[in-house]
Amino acid sequence: MITDAAPIVTARIGNPQSWTLQSYLDNGGYDGVRKALTMDPSEVQQEVLTANLLGRGGAGFEAGKKWGMLAKGETKYLVINGDESEPCTFKDHMLLEEDPHQIIEGTLICAYAIGASQAFIFVRGEFALGLERLSSAVNEAYAFGAIGRNILGSGFSIDLVVHPGAGAYICGEETALLESLEGKRGYPRDKPPWFPAVKGLYSAPTIVNNVETMSNLPWIVTNGGAAFAALGIGRSTGTRLFSVSGHVKRPANYEIEMAKHTFRDLIFDPKLGGGIRNDNQLKAFVPGGVSAPWFGPDQIDMALDQDAVGKAGSMLGSGSVIAMDDTTCMVRAAWRITRFFHRESCGQCTPCREGGGWLDKIMRRIELGQGRESDLDLLLDVCDNIAPGLGWPPQKTTICVLGPSIPSSITSGIKMFRDEFLVHIKDGRCPFA
Amino acid sequence: MPRLTAENLQRARQLIALYPQPRSALIPILHIVQEQDGWLTPDGMAHAGELLDIDPAEVYGTASFYDMFFTHPVGRHLVSVCTNLACLLNGADELLEHAEARLGVAPGGTTADGQFTLEEVECIAFCGAAPCLAVNWRFFGNIGNEDFDRLVDDLAAGRLADDVPPHGTLNRVRRRVGLSAAAPAPAEDTDAPAQARPS
Numbered sequence: 126m127i128t129d130a131a132p133i134v135t136a137r138i139g140n141p142q143s144w145t146l147q148s149y150l151d152n153g154g155y156d157g158v159r160k161a162l163t164m165d166p167s168e169v170q171q172e173v174l175t176a177n178l179l180g181r182g183g184a185g186f187e188a189g190k191k192w193g194m195l196a197k198g199e200t201k202y203l204v205i206n207g208d209e210s211e212p213c214t215f216k217d218h219m220l221l222e223e224d225p226h227q228i229i230e231g232t233l234i235c236a237y238a239i240g241a242s243q244a245f246i247f248v249r250g251e252f253a254l255g256l257e258r259l260s261s262a263v264n265e266a267y268a269f270g271a272i273g274r275n276i277l278g279s280g281f282s283i284d285l286v287v288h289p290g291a292g293a294y295i296c297g298e299e300t301a302l303l304e305s306l307e308g309k310r311g312y313p314r315d316k317p318p319w320f321p322a323v324k325g326l327y328s329a330p331t332i333v334n335n336v337e338t339m340s341n342l343p344w345i346v347t348n349g350g351a352a353f354a355a356l357g358i359g360r361s362t363g364t365r366l367f368s369v370s371g372h373v374k375r376p377a378n379y380e381i382e383m384a385k386h387t388f389r390d391l392i393f394d395p396k397l398g399g400g401i402r403n404d405n406q407l408k409a410f411v412p413g414g415v416s417a418p419w420f421g422p423d424q425i426d427m428a429l430d431q432d433a434v435g436k437a438g439s440m441l442g443s444g445s446v447i448a449m450d451d452t453t454c455m456v457r458a459a460w461r462i463t464r465f466f467h468r469e470s471c472g473q474c475t476p477c478r479e480g481g482g483w484l485d486k487i488m489r490r491i492e493l494g495q496g497r498e499s500d501l502d503l504l505l506d507v508c509d510n511i512a513p514g515l516g517w518p519p520q521k522t523t524i525c526v527l528g529p530s531i532p533s534s535i536t537s538g539i540k541m542f543r544d545e546f547l548v549h550i551k552d553g554r555c556p557f558a
Numbered sequence: 559m560p561r562l563t564a565e566n567l568q569r570a571r572q573l574i575a576l577y578p579q580p581r582s583a584l585i586p587i588l589h590i591v592q593e594q595d596g597w598l599t600p601d602g603m604a605h606a607g608e609l610l611d612i613d614p615a616e617v618y619g620t621a622s623f624y625d626m627f628f629t630h631p632v633g634r635h636l637v638s639v640c641t642n643l644a645c646l647l648n649g650a651d652e653l654l655e656h657a658e659a660r661l662g663v664a665p666g667g668t669t670a671d672g673q674f675t676l677e678e679v680e681c682i683a684f685c686g687a688a689p690c691l692a693v694n695w696r697f698f699g700n701i702g703n704e705d706f707d708r709l710v711d712d713l714a715a716g717r718l719a720d721d722v723p724p725h726g727t728l729n730r731v732r733r734r735v736g737l738s739a740a741a742p743a744p745a746e747d748t749d750a751p752a753q754a755r756p757s
């Protein structure tokens with residue numbers, strides 16, 4: 126059963142011209158930031174702490190807590206992550222196109238709360254329409270007086286720049302994003318010692334938050350952090366936007382109350398995923414973006430709760446759930462994910478750069494019927510070199526967590542579908558081809 | 559030599575002024591170069607470097623990291639077929655195969671008339687409409703073989719010109735607000751001829 130919690134971040138989507146200032150204002154737009162500007166910045170931070178808003182970009186860190194870690198300094202920056210490139214995640218893309226003013230309003234609230242000198246919204250370069258809608262919205266918001274000098278008569282001034290990326294998955298990682306925003310190659314920075322909150326953009330203290338995280342702020346300020354925390358269960362508060370794709374009948378983004386629903390709801394509820402196409406059997410699903418280890422049908426009743434999924438050895442990650450039915454070749458699926466990581470590795474760390482290449486090569490030959498009997502051991506050995514112990518969350522051997530995420534699909538595949546891998550090798554062909 | 563036109567030079571200067579440090583404008587300026595010329599011409603990159611006072615090798619080194627930048631000419635229509643997981647599960651490999659046959663080029667290739675460049679790409683965050691593709695980063699979803707053929711015909715005939723600007727044009731909305739009065743372009747820059755794009 127879907128709870129009847131009203132949507133927060135998608136409330137205006139579907140309104141005619143939902144991306145325009147007029148439509149936004151007609152539906153309560155910019156009321157949140159107006160209210161925030163009458164409060165003390167520390168009170169705004171307190172509301173977000175009370176809300177226990179978890180970051181929606183993948184790591185799920187408490188937004189209010191992160192803001193509290195921001196180092197003191199004359200110059201502080203706010204950078205919004207709209208790079209959304211985790212495969213099969215398509216929620217921020219929708220928010221950018223359908224409700225850009227909500228992102229701007231959230232960004233303004235955050236900028237005020239942390240005392241930012243300037244804000245940047247980094248938009249994945251491929252999102253042409255999103256860039257155009259957001260840029261128009263910035264022009265409108267400026268003319269309206271919500272951005273610029275003395276916004277909405279409050280005495281607070283802030284500029285906001287829409288910055289286009291240029292095509293690189295790794296730039297979603299926050300320190301690679303900052304490098305890219307500085308006009309460089311998107312190489313993640315080693316951290317510790319310096320986290321962005323201490324040393325970020327141009328070495329100044331910087332907060333990086335996701336587009337969906339920002340989109341929750343107007344509602345939180347308007348309705349209060351306690352109202353947000355009343356939704357969901359425990360630490361998983363509010364609502365969350367899930368991207369459901371693959372072999373479901375109704376692939377789309379769905380905003381539902383946190384933790385009160387299960388993967389079964391998401392995949393099978395007639396109002397959500399609607400079940401598996403052709404009424405086939407569900408074979409496996411990816412619970413949180415392709416970096417996440419897979420789950421099988423026996424885990425379908427698990428709650429969409431960040432901590433529960435973490436304890437079960439995977440993650441809700443970017444909020445993308447991918448269903449695979451019984452016609453799916455799991456070797457091919459795992460190979461495609463591996464190929465993605467190999468292609469997107471920035472190349473700084475040997476385990477990621479070389480390991481990804483080896484895994485891609487071995488997976489390729491198994492799928493194409495040239496696998497060897499020793500290949501499964503070899504795969505696991507290479508995986509173990511990248512992420513020693515093959516636990517979850519993976520052990521850190523590299524600068525960022527892209528590398529240690531590479532083994533997820535392969536170790537899941539071998540654990541859950543060992544026989545299918547072996548048939549590929551024994552028969553010298555893909556049984557699904 | 560295709561340096562930035564006077565108008566684009568003005569845009570570049572305005573971009574530089576938006577950032578606390580000029581180099582942050584490099585990628586946005588490279589998008590302007592690619593919009594003007596269809597790809598990153600050596601002279602366009604050199605001009606970007608001059609504006610930011612960085613070495614051409616630095617410009618190239620940055621540009622070459624990013625998939626959207628082309629340091630060689632590509633077609634007027636960049637057809638980017640996604641084959642990542644959600645699309646794979648919904649027939650993307652078959653779609654890509656069909657696209658290769660229809661356009662007569664392998665991924666990375668450009669048709670002889672310069673109309674189309676085909677590429678295989680990672681997830682374009684349009685998975686709700688898998689299998690899908692982008693043309694010059696305008697998105698088209700639920701693409702079967704016939705849809706693909708119709709799309710190619712429409713593009714070739716110019717019927718989608720409003721929705722799909724030529725390759726390189728990313729954001730058609732100019733920032734109109736909060737711009738510091740960017741200095742007018744000096745004379746030697748203003749008469750740089752606008753280069754016709756390769757077609």
Ligand SMILES: Cc1cc2nc3c(=O)[nH]c(=O)nc-3n(C[C@H](O)[C@H](O)[C@H](O)COP(=O)(O)O)c2cc1C
Pocket residue numbers: 179180181182183184185186188206207208209210211294295296297298299300333334335336338525526527
């Ligand atoms: C390889 C990699 C890719 C990432 N991609 C994204 C992304 O596309 N969007 C995003 O918001 N966060 C992404 N992240 C997470 C960011 O590093 C960062 O945690 C996040 O933007 C913080 O925002 P939040 O606290 O609001 O979630 C990625 C992380 C890694 C390691």
Ligand code: SF4
Pocket residue numbers: 295312313469470471472473474475477478523524525526527528529
């Ligand atoms: S783990 Fe991979 S992507 Fe991350 S910094 Fe190292 S090489 Fe680059």
Ligand code: FES
Pocket residue numbers: 212213214640641642643644645646680681682683684685688690
């Ligand atoms: S997997 Fe193709 S658009 Fe996401």
